[in-house]
Amino acid sequence: MHEWAxxxxxxxxxxxxxxxxxxxxxxxxxxxxxxxxxxxxEILEFALTQLKKDTIAKNAxxxxxxxxxxxxxxxCGYQWNMKQSEKELTEDIREDIHFVPEVVxxxxxCPKCGSRDFEVVKGRGVYIxxxxxx
Amino acid sequence: MDPRVKGIExxxxxxxxxxxxxxxxxxVGKSLISTTLALSLKELGxxxxxxxxxxxxxxxxxxxxxxxxxxxxxxxxxxxxVVHGIKFMSIVYYSTDKPTPLRGKEISDALIEILAxxxxxxxxxxxxxxxxxxxxxxxxxxxxxxxxxFLIVSTPSPLSVNVVEKLVALLKEGNxxxxxxxxxxxxxxxLTEEMAERMRIKYLGEIxxxxxxxxxxxxxxxxxxxxxxxxxxxxxERIVSGDRPR
Ligand SMILES: [Zn+2]
Numbered sequence: 001m002h003e004w005a006x007x008x009x010x011x012x013x014x015x016x017x018x019x020x021x022x023x024x025x026x027x028x029x030x031x032x033x034x035x036x037x038x039x040x041x042e043i044l045e046f047a048l049t050q051l052k053k054d055t056i057a058k059n060a061x062x063x064x065x066x067x068x069x070x071x072x073x074x075x076c077g078y079q080w081n082m083k084q085s086e087k088e089l090t091e092d093i094r095e096d097i098h099f100v101p102e103v104v105x106x107x108x109x110c111p112k113c114g115s116r117d118f119e120v121v122k123g124r125g126v127y128i129x130x131x132x133x134x
Numbered sequence: 135m136d137p138r139v140k141g142i143e144x145x146x147x148x149x150x151x152x153x154x155x156x157x158x159x160x161x162v163g164k165s166l167i168s169t170t171l172a173l174s175l176k177e178l179g180x181x182x183x184x185x186x187x188x189x190x191x192x193x194x195x196x197x198x199x200x201x202x203x204x205x206x207x208x209x210x211x212x213x214x215x216v217v218h219g220i221k222f223m224s225i226v227y228y229s230t231d232k233p234t235p236l237r238g239k240e241i242s243d244a245l246i247e248i249l250a251x252x253x254x255x256x257x258x259x260x261x262x263x264x265x266x267x268x269x270x271x272x273x274x275x276x277x278x279x280x281x282x283x284f285l286i287v288s289t290p291s292p293l294s295v296n297v298v299e300k301l302v303a304l305l306k307e308g309n310x311x312x313x314x315x316x317x318x319x320x321x322x323x324x325l326t327e328e329m330a331e332r333m334r335i336k337y338l339g340e341i342x343x344x345x346x347x348x349x350x351x352x353x354x355x356x357x358x359x360x361x362x363x364x365x366x367x368x369x370x371e372r373i374v375s376g377d378r379p380r
Contacts, residue, residue: 004210006250006251008141008144009137009138009144009250012137012140013135016140096228101243101247102243105236119240
């Protein structure tokens with residue numbers, strides 16, 4: 001349940017942003033969930049709902065967007081996605097990645113040239129894409 | 135927006151003092167000093183956490199002889215296991231033995247993630263074993279620990295003293311608090327002490343060359359009884375002067 005830790009960061013950030021902008025309330029928070037980290041939306045949503053009670057974010061609408069992971073090889077330039085690497089990602093490995101997404105570099109390699117020097121172009125983790133305050 | 139910035143601040147909310155251990159160069163005994171300092175503060179009766187963020191040289195778990203095969207428990211975050219009385223967290227729980235070809239920015243991201251998910255709860259002291267050198271990981275990390283009181287480790291080597299001087303200047307430029315400098319492997323000259331005076335930072339003490347220390351790795355109790363441990367305890371006493379366990 002480390003989703004709770006992520007939720008604390010999200011609500012804390014939203015409240016701070018609201019205060020900095022002299023807002024009375026936070027209306028909407030758009031949260032992007034990167035496919036690689038594989039955060040459980042339901043658990044995150046539950047934690048966020050608990051944490052926003054009694055804050056200026058209490059009525060905030062929570063919107064989640066999933067972002068597919070895209071990898072790009074630094075050696076040959078090939079781009080690929082999670083589905084192509086599915087076989088290599090066992091349950092245990094997924095759990096490690098869930099905590100620290102960068103660990104993916106220990107396990108995956110470029111499907112084309114085999115290099116392990118690649119970058120996660122999109123879909124790494126959780127971030128706030130948009131916020132509406134008033 | 136990156137929710138981890140605020141997340142880290144909240145995770146460290148109930149930590150009274152945060153002491154990142156830095157060194158200009160590698161190989162000056164930063165990990166041994168971090169670990170032994172944490173154990174010393176525990177012996178003085180404080181609640182202590184130890185966090186190893188030295189990605190390439192993570193070795194606090196070896197010094198503590200702490201198993202890393204199982205992931206720490208989770209409950210509203212990650213709970214650091216208690217090892218020899220201190221709460222211990224390390225990047226090695228998640229990086230495996232496999233060589234992991236990470237670029238600077240990726241290492242920073244991994245370290246920041248650890249800071250953002252670890253639940254220390256109430257602590258008197260959190261000791262952070264930082265990446266060595268003056269590279270981008272150190273720079274990335276110190277932004278996330280604005281409350282840190284930096285403890286610098288040097289050796290009498292003119293090369294070490296020279297790099298440390300740059301490190302002090304860098305920390306001062308960023309308005310970071312510097313707790314002081316510890317001199318490891320003290321022998322012969324007073325270069326470190328003179329530099330501390332010149333840079334107006336506290337000289338917190340010296341640790342002599344300790345021949346037996348390598349043979350004590352993995353035996354924290356023996357380290358505490360060695361000259362190395364005794365000298366570090368004096369440093370710990372200087373750091374806590376006035377502080378009382380809660
Ligand atoms: Zn390739």
